[in-house]
Amino acid sequence: LAMQAGALLAHRWGVPFETPEEMIGTMVTVPLPDRLGTTAADASRLRDALLREHDIEVPTFAAPAGLAPGLSTRVSCQVYNDLDDIERLADAVGALS
Secondary structure (H helix, E strand, C coil): HHHHHHHHHHHCCCCCCCCCCCHCEEEEEEEEEHCCCHHHHHHHHHHHHHHHHCCCCCCEECCCCCCCCCEEEEEEEECCCCHHHHHHHHHHHHHHH
């Protein structure tokens, strides 16, 4: 599910997803669209908006210093998650500006 989630989210958001499948367990990190910002404050605003407006709790973070600027999210795929949850996240991020 984590591999499917990474591929689906990257496709829906128009971002690259190049993590090899053998490096993915139950979590996957996916870049967020550039339009959502690049700073830790942007990541915090996005995380709060997803929780407040869409009832989705997912970590969002800015790239560490020295890497290309941008935001990412880390999706944890557990037994209680399914592809519908991933679609819901994709839609929620797509609705934010």
